[in-house]
Amino acid sequence: MEILNDEVVYDGKYRQFIKRHYVDRLGGRRVWEMVKGKAPGAALIVAITPEREIVLEKTFRVPCKAWVVELPAGLIDPGEEDEAAARRELLEETGYAADKFELLTKGTYNPALTADRGFFFLARDARYVAEPKLEATEEIEIVKVPLGGLFEYLIAEKNIIVDQKIFLILPFLAKRGLIKF
16 A cells, blocks of 8 residues: 545645545555544543543534534644643533543544544543533533443433444443443
8 A cells, every 4th residue: 555645625624625545455546535634633531520420411413413422522722732632621511620631542533534533531530610611513411421320321322322432431441440341
């Protein structure tokens, strides 16, 4: 495989739509349609309250035309540290804060579409400290779910889409003794 060049099809405020030209393993010239974020990545937060509840968001997502249950998350600003972005996004979107943030994992979460990276942080003892400061494009309802019933909650949701990235964190929570499989 050899990458030849990128052709920017659309250059938006947050993302570019790209046709990546490359040579496949048999020597054929190909085009891969992809999306490239302009931010250095995204911070995703697994916020756990002292009452052993996970703080989730029910967010209206325009591309889905539906409500989606997801982790608090947001784009990392250029020059911003990933943990600082996690702290900022948790407070802005939920009104929660925590003293200690632990990096659980990092990497791409949809490599067939984008090389964008996500940084997943665990924020223990998260507490409500302020009203959320939502942007006009955000419509968010906070949902607290007891950790012991998290998996059951996620699979029981029938009228809502569950962001699959939530399932990614379950082994990390189990390893730390916060949930059982």
